[in-house]
Amino acid sequence: MEIILLQDVERLGSKDDIVEVKGGFARNFLIPTSKAIVATESAKKVLAENIKQRAHKEAKLKEEATKIAEQIVAKKISIGAKTSTSGKIFGSVNTIQLAEAINKKGFEIDRKQISIPEDSIKEVGTHTAKIKLHKDVVVEIEFKVVAE
Incomplete structure (x- = not known):
């Protein structure tokens, strides 16, 4: 049948x-x-x-999605976090904070669209994340975690 x-x-x-x-x-x-x-x-x-x-x-x-991807890559994103004197973050930076930082730049990105290679970031520095805007459009962005 x-x-x-x-x-x-x-x-x-x-x-x-x-x-x-x-x-x-x-x-x-x-x-x-x-x-x-x-x-x-x-x-x-x-x-x-x-x-x-x-x-x-x-x-x-x-x-x-491709247009949005081009615009996101052009933006510089930084996330402030409280740190110790050695550069370790109290707590961690995860997709929630990254989504909030991207949304402040004028984009509508949900935290579920973002994936960070390691589950959470615990050190200050430059890191990368992938944002899935469409099933065929995945953009990799760099962002900085800075001490507040």
Whole structure:
């Protein structure tokens, strides 16, 4: 039986895939749990149209993310932290403080979009972080942690 997946199904496929499964699996599990629909001709036409429209929207979002990435790289970001005389930070600097510093520069970045190679930074200096603006646009920025 041919079906169209409405969401990702482990070991079967991802959303909007047309897959062939046994009839009982489709009728007893996938269709009642709203994970799939039967792949009729009309459903396939609707799917093709949805994919075409989504591709246009995705291209626009990717273009916007690329522009934001170029602007973020151009900005110099510094985060103030209380430190000891040896340069160690009391506590740590993590994605929350970095997101706040970036947002003060005029960008809308969520802390969940930011990843720091080490979980938290405990020393003063220059560090790098990756910001995922889009599934295809990941920018690497440098920021400074300075003593207050």
